[in-house]
Amino acid sequence: MSDLLQKYAELYEDLPVLKSVGEDHASAFLLSGEDADGLATLAKIVAAKLCGISSEQVFGGHTDIIVYPKPPEEKKPSKSKAKSSADKQKRYTISADDIREIVDSLYLTPFELEKRVFILENAESMSEICQNKLLKSLEEPPPRVCFILCAGGRMLPTVESRCNRIELPPFSVDTVERALGKYHRDARAVALAARASRGNPGLAERILADPDFADMYAAAKKILKLATGSKAFARTAAVYEKFTRDKTESVLGITEYLLSDIARIRAGAETVFEKADITDISGGFTAYSAAVCCDFVREARKHNAANCMPQAVMDTLILKIMQERAKA
Numbered sequence: 001m002s003d004l005l006q007k008y009a010e011l012y013e014d015l016p017v018l019k020s021v022g023e024d025h026a027s028a029f030l031l032s033g034e035d036a037d038g039l040a041t042l043a044k045i046v047a048a049k050l051c052g053i054s055s056e057q058v059f060g061g062h063t064d065i066i067v068y069p070k071p072p073e074e075k076k077p078s079k080s081k082a083k084s085s086a087d088k089q090k091r092y093t094i095s096a097d098d099i100r101e102i103v104d105s106l107y108l109t110p111f112e113l114e115k116r117v118f119i120l121e122n123a124e125s126m127s128e129i130c131q132n133k134l135l136k137s138l139e140e141p142p143p144r145v146c147f148i149l150c151a152g153g154r155m156l157p158t159v160e161s162r163c164n165r166i167e168l169p170p171f172s173v174d175t176v177e178r179a180l181g182k183y184h185r186d187a188r189a190v191a192l193a194a195r196a197s198r199g200n201p202g203l204a205e206r207i208l209a210d211p212d213f214a215d216m217y218a219a220a221k222k223i224l225k226l227a228t229g230s231k232a233f234a235r236t237a238a239v240y241e242k243f244t245r246d247k248t249e250s251v252l253g254i255t256e257y258l259l260s261d262i263a264r265i266r267a268g269a270e271t272v273f274e275k276a277d278i279t280d281i282s283g284g285f286t287a288y289s290a291a292v293c294c295d296f297v298r299e300a301r302k303h304n305a306a307n308c309m310p311q312a313v314m315d316t317l318i319l320k321i322m323q324e325r326a327k328a
Contacts, residue, residue: 006041006059007182007183008041008179008201009041009045009055009059011171011175011179011201012038012041012042012045012168013045013055015042015168015169017166017167017168018042018045018046018049018166021046021049021050021166022049022050024164026146026164027141027145027146027147028138028141028146028147028148028149028162028163028164029046029146029147029148029149029163029164029165029166030123030149030151030155030159030160030163030164030165030166031043031046031148031149031150031151031166031168032151032152032165032166032167032168033152033167033168033169033170033200034152034170034198034200034203035152035168035170035197035200035201035202035203036121036122036150036152036202037201037202037203037205037206038168038200038201038202038203039121039150039151039152039168039202040067040119040121040150040202041202042150042166042168043119043121043148043150044058044059044065044119045058046148046166047065047117047119047146047148050115050117050146051064051065051113051114051115051117052113052114053113062112062113063111063112064110064111064112064113064115064116064117065113065116065117065119066102066105066116066117066118066119067119067121068094068098068102068118068119068120068121069092069093069094069095069098069120069121069122069125070092070098092122092125093122093125093126094120094121094122094123094125094126094130095130096127096129096130096133098130099126099130099133099134100133102118102134102137103133103134103137106137106141106142106145107142109144110144114144115144115145115146116144116145116146117145117146117147117148118145118146118147118148119148119150120147120148120149120150121150122150122151122152123149123150123151123155124151124152124153124154124155126155128156131155131156131158131159132156132158134147134159135156135158135159135162138159138162138163139162147163149163170198170199170200171199171200171201172199173194173195173198173199173272174194175199176194176197176199176200176201176204177190177191177194177195179201180193180194180201180204180205180208184208189208189214190208192207192213192214192217193205193207193208193213195272195273195274196213196217196254196257196273198257198272210250212247212250213250216247216250216251216254217254219239219240219251220251220254220255220258221258221277221280221281222239223236223239223240223251223255223318224255224258224259224262224281224321225280225281225283226239227318227321227322227325228283228284228322228325229322229325229326230322232322233318233319233322236318237311237314237315237318240310240311240314241311243310243311243314244310245304245307245310247310248304248310248313248314249301249304249305251314252297252300252301252304252317253301255297256294256297256298256301257272257273258273258277258278258281259285259290259291259293259294259297260272260290260291260294261273261278262278262281262282262285262287262290263285263287263288263290263291263294264278264287265278265279265282266282266285266286266287266290267287284325285325289324289325289327292324293320293321293324293325296317296320296321296324297317299317300313300314300316300317303316
């Protein structure tokens with residue numbers, strides 16, 4: 001999916017945070033933000049600046065710019081060439097074998113460029129053991145070696161402290177909608193993806209590639225509209241009773257965004273999603289209760305990720321939302 005974002009590279013190339021890259025001769029960078037595909041795109045642009053080449057050369061693949069983690073098919077070629085949309089969107093974890101391979105190859109001479117750059121996507125996926133193994137290389141890398149770590153979450157403080165940090169801010173929703181509109185014809189789907197991504201092109205592309213997103217958005221709205229009290233519990237539970245863990249995560253993510261918009265509309269601020277949608281589901285909420293319910297959703301997402309039963313996670317969340325709504 002990150003390669004797909006090459007068409008949006010110009011959005012990232014103009015970011016003010018890139019102006020000083022290469023000037024301080026730093027050898028380790030930590031790119032942080034919520035859009036994993038955007039971070040992967042930004043990393044390739046940073047690598048190009050460090051090596052004094054065009055970003056097109058990096059997006060096309062370069063022997064001196066090595067990206068980890070490598071998809072399984074690159075490690076062990078598969079007999080089947082067909083890939084499902086889920087495979088194409090999957091994010092892989094950096095393993096101990098990846099770190100070992102990186103450390104063992106640090107002293108190799110660059111083939112063409114003045115530097116060898118290691119890009120570690122999804123760096124937050126590394127275990128603490130892996131992060132500690134990489135620590136010395138980040139602190140005292142060999143000459144002509146640079147690291148670029150892309151992390152959507154926190155890493156060990158010792159790792160973060162050894163890197164120059166670059167924050168990737170979201171773009172405006174209008175900017176993302178215009179960019180998506182150049183490649184996608186469904187204006188309604190584009191508008192929803194731009195809003196749901198909250199200004200992140202990579203996330204927007206994933207939303208557009210997900211055939212179930214519109215249904216999950218509708219389900220999240222329906223759940224919040226129905227969750228008005230104990231008498232409505234059965235009807236609310238019927239919406240999500242057959243959801244898989246993945247669908248539960250999708251609905252929870254959208255629900256958190258919708259609740260944030262309810263808090264905004266109650267505070268008199270502009271919403272991210274369509275105002276009519278938010279108005280329709282905001283009955284019984286105050287700005288405060290909607291914000292509290294956002295915390296409930298974040299807790300539910302943690303439980304869902306920890307392999308708790310999806311329906312039990314949703315049941316607990318809905319009861320909490322109903323109770324908070326009743327206080328308003």
